[in-house]
Amino acid sequence: MVFDEPRAYPGSIRTLAIAIAWLIPGAGHLVLGKRGRALLFFVTIVGAFALGLALNGHLYWPTVADPASSYFHYDLITVLWFFAQIGAGLCYVGSLVLGLGTSPIAQAAAAPTFEYGNTFMFLAGLLNYLVIHDAFDIAVGRKR
Amino acid sequence: MHVLMMSMYAAMAAVVLSAVDPKSETTRQRVIHGLKIFGSFLGIGLVLSWVLFPIPW
Numbered sequence: 546m547v548f549d550e551p552r553a554y555p556g557s558i559r560t561l562a563i564a565i566a567w568l569i570p571g572a573g574h575l576v577l578g579k580r581g582r583a584l585l586f587f588v589t590i591v592g593a594f595a596l597g598l599a600l601n602g603h604l605y606w607p608t609v610a611d612p613a614s615s616y617f618h619y620d621l622i623t624v625l626w627f628f629a630q631i632g633a634g635l636c637y638v639g640s641l642v643l644g645l646g647t648s649p650i651a652q653a654a655a656a657p658t659f660e661y662g663n664t665f666m667f668l669a670g671l672l673n674y675l676v677i678h679d680a681f682d683i684a685v686g687r688k689r
Numbered sequence: 690m691h692v693l694m695m696s697m698y699a700a701m702a703a704v705v706l707s708a709v710d711p712k713s714e715t716t717r718q719r720v721i722h723g724l725k726i727f728g729s730f731l732g733i734g735l736v737l738s739w740v741l742f743p744i745p746w
Contacts, residue, residue, distance in 0.1 A: 582708055585704060586705060589701050596697070661694050665697075675705060675709050676705065676709065679708075682711070
């Protein structure tokens, strides 16, 4: 059926969808008219991030490594963790602004659920990268 | 606690991975694909924990 075929969206909508897909999980699909998937992604990803915060997860930021023990300027693991978490867009930025998950690492790590919390926050960000990619595929007409 | 967290992790990952799967055309196919992912996460997790349990390091 012709109306059921994937179609490419105009460039402005495409750009908007990708940008907003990063900021608000699922919003890119909403812009592209995929309301069901948008709601599913929003609930799942924001839920995963919120659960991570509730389980005493920590917001990571690239920290400068000890020059005596590292070849890199930054501590590589904190760069990777930051990359994973920043994928959740406004969830990360909003939490940072509100001061959630920003307690000193030694204090946060004392909580027994600290690692669980971090894992859910990494999951949220990494899944949102997939969702952004999916929104891009829909926007350029590669899939419905 | 750990199994509960693992199940929630598997469920969230399965929901998103099945929804973005380009090969699934219908909702039914997506649900089946999601259940397979969920089961794989749990199954592989349990097998790995069983295999790794006796290893002392």
